Amino acid sequence: MKQACLLTGKPGVGKTTLITEAVSRAERSVGGFYTREIRSRSTRKGFEIVTLDGNSAVLAHVDFDSPCRVSKYGVDQGNLDRLGVAALRHAVSECEIVIIDEIGKMELFSPAFRQAVMEAIGSGRRVLGTVMLASHPWADQIKKDPRVEIIEVSRANRDLVLHNLVEWIRG
Numbered sequence: 164m165k166q167a168c169l170l171t172g173k174p175g176v177g178k179t180t181l182i183t184e185a186v187s188r189a190e191r192s193v194g195g196f197y198t199r200e201i202r203s204r205s206t207r208k209g210f211e212i213v214t215l216d217g218n219s220a221v222l223a224h225v226d227f228d229s230p231c232r233v234s235k236y237g238v239d240q241g242n243l244d245r246l247g248v249a250a251l252r253h254a255v256s257e258c259e260i261v262i263i264d265e266i267g268k269m270e271l272f273s274p275a276f277r278q279a280v281m282e283a284i285g286s287g288r289r290v291l292g293t294v295m296l297a298s299h300p301w302a303d304q305i306k307k308d309p310r311v312e313i314i315e316v317s318r319a320n321r322d323l324v325l326h327n328l329v330e331w332i333r334g
Contacts, residue, residue: 164331165312167290172316178293185328194254195262214250231272244275251279255286263292
């Protein structure tokens with residue numbers, strides 16, 4: 164695999180789960196962040212950023228009034244910059260593996276996030292993350308970067324992808 168490995172695929176296929184499982188088996192220093200859903204009962208209300216050192220903040224929520232919107236969610240770019248971008252920059256300087264989950268519409272509102280992604284990919288560190296499946300001009304450029312390997316995850320190939328990720332991280 165290349166220096167950066169980005170998983171893509173349909174929502175709910177298990178990309179974040181693969182990353183967290185691979186990281187738990189990594190035996191390497193890991194930093195960065197992942198996103199998870201905020202739910203109330205069975206309804207998704209938003210998303211939060213969770214850093215690998217245990218901090219969290221709301222990234223997007225149905226109740227946020229923001230000019231940055233994806234569907235029904237208002238995006239808090241300040242939380243992304245304060246927590247997510249800081250976690251990426253810390254991981255680039257201090258860790259062997261940088262986790263970026265995810266490079267998606269909400270995150271791409273932030274110029275600082277875009278810059279941090281480019282810094283991570285150019286750092287020489289291994290980068291493991293997710294990238295949106297849909298076309299987006301900036302995300303499409305990352306997908307074509309020669310340092311980046313894109314793996315499309317499906318329910319059928321998840322076990323193989325996990326095995327390969329763990330081997331790549333350990334290697």
